[in-house]
Amino acid sequence: MAQKDYKLWLQYNQKTDVELVSKYLSDVQGIVSLGNSETSKIASNELKLGLQNMLGGKFEIKSKSDSDKTVIISSQALLSPEIKKEIGSFDQLNEEGFIIKSISLKGKNQIIITGKKDIGVLYGVYSFLRLVQTNKSIKNLNIVDAPKTNIRILNHWDNLDRTVERGYAGFSLWNWQKLPDFIDQRYIDYARANASIGINGTVLTNVNANALILTPQYLEKVEALANVFRPYGIKVYLTARFSAPIEIGGLKTADPKDADVANWWKNKAKEIYKRIPDFGGFLVKANSEGQPGPQNYGRDHVDGANMLADAVAPFGGVIMWRAFVYSEHDANDRAKQAYAEFVPYDGKFKDNVIVQVKNGAIDFQPREPFHPMFGAMPKTPLMMEFQITQEYLGFSTHLVFLPKLFQEVLESDTYQKGKGTTVAKVIDGTITKTKLTGIAGVSNIGNDLNWTGHPFAQANWYGFGRLAWNPNLDSEVIADEWLRCTFSNDENFIKPVKEMLLDSREAVVNYMTPFGLHHIMDTGHHYGPGPWVSNLSRPEWNPVYYHKADKNGIGFDRSKTGTNATAQYAPEVEKIFDNLETCPEKDLLWFHHVSWDYKLKNGQTLWNGLALKYEEGVNQVKNMQNVWNKSEQFVDAERFKEVQMLLEIQYKEAKWWRDACLLYFQQYSGKELPAGVEKPTQSLDYFQSLKFPFAPGN
Known part of the structure; x- marks a missing residue:
């Protein structure tokens, strides 16, 4: 079953909804490939593999179009004049773009996947298969798509x-x-x-x-x-x-x-x-x-x-x-x-x-x-x-x-x-x-x-x-x-897990570097927190260079009163970032050195707000665990267990980040942790003593 992981997003799992399968089969029963290049062969084989796996049955690849309910895949050059006329203009396409269009010709219903070049056709095939993978309708298709970057x-x-x-x-x-x-x-x-x-x-x-x-x-x-x-x-x-x-x-x-x-x-x-x-x-x-x-x-x-x-x-x-x-x-x-x-x-x-x-x-x-x-x-x-x-x-x-x-x-x-x-x-x-x-x-x-x-x-x-x-x-x-x-098209899986995905990046920002803090990871390997690191040979390799915490506050002053990095932006953007009151709070400590007692928009002091953000990040990971634990019935046992174990590591490490950073910054703020923030069970010395000589990727 671990093979599932290897297949990435190209799982092509068999559809179990009989009604849905018969709907698809009422539109597609065969494949016609007019091309003969390596890329054309890849495209037709991929289409065959995907449709057979998802819809069951056999999909033969033919070289000419004479039957109803077929998908015809071909570059523009090999299409018949009648089909080209039905498709219309290829002008909107670049060399890599594709068109997927439902047409009816001489009483036969066909879906055409085409492009100026064979590679566009291949991209079109993957796009078409994605529609079937995600349970979208393939009736009356009229898709024109091309990449926006070269x-x-x-x-x-x-x-x-x-x-x-x-x-x-x-x-x-x-x-x-x-x-x-x-x-x-x-x-x-x-x-x-x-x-x-x-x-x-x-x-x-x-x-x-x-x-x-x-x-x-x-x-x-x-x-x-x-x-x-x-x-x-x-x-x-x-x-x-x-x-x-x-x-x-x-x-x-x-x-x-x-x-x-x-x-x-x-x-x-x-x-x-x-x-x-x-x-x-x-x-x-x-x-x-x-x-x-x-x-x-x-x-x-x-x-x-x-x-x-x-x-x-x-x-x-x-x-x-x-x-x-x-x-x-x-x-x-x-x-x-x-x-x-x-x-x-x-x-x-x-x-x-x-x-x-x-x-x-x-x-x-x-x-x-x-x-x-x-x-x-x-x-x-x-x-x-x-x-x-x-x-x-x-x-x-x-x-x-x-x-x-x-x-x-x-x-x-x-x-x-x-x-x-x-x-x-x-x-x-x-x-x-x-x-x-x-x-x-x-x-x-x-x-x-x-x-x-x-x-x-x-x-x-x-x-x-x-x-x-x-x-x-x-x-x-x-x-x-x-x-x-x-994984699955089941809405009971999609809704909560999608929300978990969309919240996950903010969770990481919260338990690592809230309010625009940055580069406070430990040295060299960048694994875990190291806001205390100050002994490296180049100043800009040290986390203390970036957070500049002292008894007055925290943050890097890049405004006019500091390094004036804000002046590198257009005047409209500079104006927003340069002013403490208009600077988005998510970027606050990136652009400003801010007093521990500064009042945030929610009425909290910066110190309390910072501590509560770290706590929020930890709680968000806990919530991710809860969401995943409820998804067991929708996921194969191997992947379910794997993600479950990794989320447990993430939860432990989120707490490590919270505790280490708050203990370190607390030396400068001199303030108690606010209500609602869990007290660390280890000392700052303990966190500073941790070493990871064989952290991966270093």
Whole structure:
């Protein structure tokens, strides 16, 4: 039964409602596939597998349409003129879009799944199967859908020794030792899962890059993976180590202005594209956290990115240049540094460069205000970088539904061109009109049987794909789809568990970092609380740098009276964040150092409110346990037990967070815990003594 976990959201469970099945069978009795490509075969086999499993009976795949009640799947080019006429315009579609339409032709009822290209047809098939999976009607269909972003990509922080940085689900999927000759079935299943949610790219290697991946020995292995992924519409990308010309090329320098260096990269690109004609390009982390980059040679990000862009441009390749930079030489405010470093370069990058920006200005915290760069570079394609793996959100032991976080960021208004200039509209090119658009998710996928280490962490992979396809999708719709596809369509299960999912992210914020607190996790591994850490070599690696608790209050003053980070936002946003009274309470301590006695909107003092938020988070996890315990009849025994045990860990750790943080901050506030907050049973010394030398993913 553990196989259920492995199947992700593609369970295709048999429908038990006889009436429902006969309704479906009154619309669909056969499959006609007009295409002959690898992608077409995958699409027709997937449709057959899904319908047979869900509706029973046999669904034969035919090559011509002569019967009633068939689903015809085909690219636009192979459709008959009569069907094309019934379908109407393909103008609304891009190369990856699809149309699903019910038509009646010569007395025969048919459902057409089509697109300009075969990959669009495959996406259409998955969309159609999702309708059946979630018990939706397939009568009178007229669906036109296309992705809003070009590059929808997973960033694997996988190392060549198969360890995964910030990976909490086992080892890397990529078994470099056995490649290229051994093609693990998991590679195919990985591609299939990604295609089912519209993900079209994968970066195989860690941003903290190893130049060896660019050697012929490894490129042969990368080629083998690219061949597996291609029919599923997935391009392979690699991380480029900036110093590769020195490390594997025998050059004395990696200066981007050096002709030999530029030529080395051009030749390397030629070598890669000869093997992999549809290679996507490079993701680069440069001059960040000790990684080499153009600044080592007195050059800037534009010099580095454009040099690489020139190398891949002849082949249609892309450079994704990460904006995650901060320097130990700038003690001012880490949150301001990426903006300060990149905004002056707006409009200076080549057309095939896209700057990849984390959702917030610090580092994938449970909650951060949107990154100010999204409102400040109208002439540069900006790519969103979300983290799917839960580095700062309890790893794969905590149930956290991240589409809520993603949606909160995407809906944020940058005011770049007045009201309504949301982050989503910036990254999908609606505002900037850039041709290159993208959204990246730092992957949580490993070789664990269930792929993600927690059955519910699969929802974050799924939700990322759905939001990359359409950044305006509501996270409630995503939760509903995922639960129905993965577990059950029973409303008695869906209603409470969906509510649990939608509340889970706020619960984590409450028991870890309420009111805009951030980066108070323990050192290095980021597992558990460590607000007391103050002894690290760089100031901005220490939690005390971020919460600044003292006898007067708590919080980081980023207003005009502090570091003035608020000035990096558009005036309309700056005005809201800068003023203590108008700043949303969820971001209060991100932007302001606030007195312990400050009155919150609910009348509580900040100290009492903080303590009550920590308590609320713990209670929310208790409630999650109660909800899950009542769902036993709807879920197989293995997954039920697995989630039950993980929620027990989450409950214990939520209490650990509450007790450790409140004991620590209480030293500064000097105040008693308010009524309703459970008293800690351990001392602060106890919590500070805990060590985790082998925490995963570090």
